[in-house]
Amino acid sequence: MGTTIHSSPASADRTGAVNAPARESVLILGASSSIARWTAHAFARRGYDLILAGRDDDDLARLASDVRVRHNMGAETLHFDALSVSSQATAFGDAVRLAGGAEHLAGVVLAFGLLGDQRRAAHDSELAGYLVDVNFTAAVRVLTVASDHFESRGRGFIVAVGSVAGDRGRQSNYVYGAAKAGLAVFMQGLRHRLAPMGITVLTVKPGFVDTQMTFGHPGLFLVAPPSAVGEQIARAVEEQRSVLYVPAFWRIVMLIIRLLPQRIFHRTRL
Numbered sequence: 626m627g628t629t630i631h632s633s634p635a636s637a638d639r640t641g642a643v644n645a646p647a648r649e650s651v652l653i654l655g656a657s658s659s660i661a662r663w664t665a666h667a668f669a670r671r672g673y674d675l676i677l678a679g680r681d682d683d684d685l686a687r688l689a690s691d692v693r694v695r696h697n698m699g700a701e702t703l704h705f706d707a708l709s710v711s712s713q714a715t716a717f718g719d720a721v722r723l724a725g726g727a728e729h730l731a732g733v734v735l736a737f738g739l740l741g742d743q744r745r746a747a748h749d750s751e752l753a754g755y756l757v758d759v760n761f762t763a764a765v766r767v768l769t770v771a772s773d774h775f776e777s778r779g780r781g782f783i784v785a786v787g788s789v790a791g792d793r794g795r796q797s798n799y800v801y802g803a804a805k806a807g808l809a810v811f812m813q814g815l816r817h818r819l820a821p822m823g824i825t826v827l828t829v830k831p832g833f834v835d836t837q838m839t840f841g842h843p844g845l846f847l848v849a850p851p852s853a854v855g856e857q858i859a860r861a862v863e864e865q866r867s868v869l870y871v872p873a874f875w876r877i878v879m880l881i882i883r884l885l886p887q888r889i890f891h892r893t894r895l
């Protein structure tokens with residue numbers, strides 16, 4: 626970690642002496658994703674150190690030095706493959722160690738995901754299973770470890786990036802959408818479990834975002850920049866929100882799509 630000054634407020638003990646502000650870190654899983662990197666900058670701007678976890682070590686190292694230079698905050702990297710059982714089991718413990726102890730790991734943002742090719746996944750059970758493994762099973766495994774950490778710490782936040790695709794099964798992306806729907810229900814249950822401790826459990830539901838994932842895909846509309854999405858994720862954590870549609874109008878768009886009667890819905894190519 627760097628030796629920079631953390632922006633958390635200093636606190637006074639019973640003798641009136643002012644303690645040094647506690648440094649707090651945020652773990653970002655899948656940190657080389659476009660949405661994640663902007664989320665990392667948004668948390669660094671708010672005074673958090675970062676632990677950047679993902680598969681592309683070189684890219685993470687570049688992001689870490691960018692965070693240090695731009696925000697004067699600490700940034701560490703962690704090799705993490707969401708599909709590796711050992712990564713799923715150890716990533717969180719490694720992050721606690723890098724943060725300097727359980728007290729210092731304030732939150733986790735799970736950003737990894739894979740859209741995949743729905744036209745292939747519709748007929749290829751290997752691919753369909755793979756998409757569910759990345760987007761759902763791996764997320765459940767890692768967040769189960771994370772949930773115990775925050776439960777015993779008694780405060781903090783857990784963020785998972787889901788998708789509006791999980792709001793209604795559609796022919797264009799229902800394998801990916803089913804995994805994201807499962808993730809949303811898992812987060813809902815986690816929120817229920819951790820609510821008595823005041824732990825924020827936030828599900829982010831982006832619409833179309835201009836990232837590697839959507840690059841070259843036909844038929845996209847109302848595409849948002851990942852920088853705006855990252856900033857809104859950090860703000861939603863500050864506001865202790867439960868579900869964030871981003872941009873916000875997607876809540877209305879998806880409400881309409883959910884309410885479409887089946888006979889009309891089946892005539893669309895959504």
Ligand SMILES: NC(=O)c1ccc[n+]([C@@H]2O[C@H](COP(=O)([O-])OP(=O)(O)OC[C@H]3O[C@@H](n4cnc5c(N)ncnc54)[C@H](OP(=O)(O)O)[C@@H]3O)[C@@H](O)[C@H]2O)c1
Binds near residue numbers: 680708737759789
């Ligand atoms: N872009 C959109 O329109 C959109 C809309 C709704 C939701 N989302 C969600 O937003 C999140 C971020 O996606 P993005 O749009 O920023 O796309 P992205 O740039 O393609 O990011 C996806 C990230 O997931 C990582 N990943 C995939 N498989 C992994 C694995 N086995 N282990 C570790 N990391 C893995 C990728 O790592 P590598 O670089 O190593 O491949 C990459 O960093 C995803 O959960 C996605 O489902 C995106």
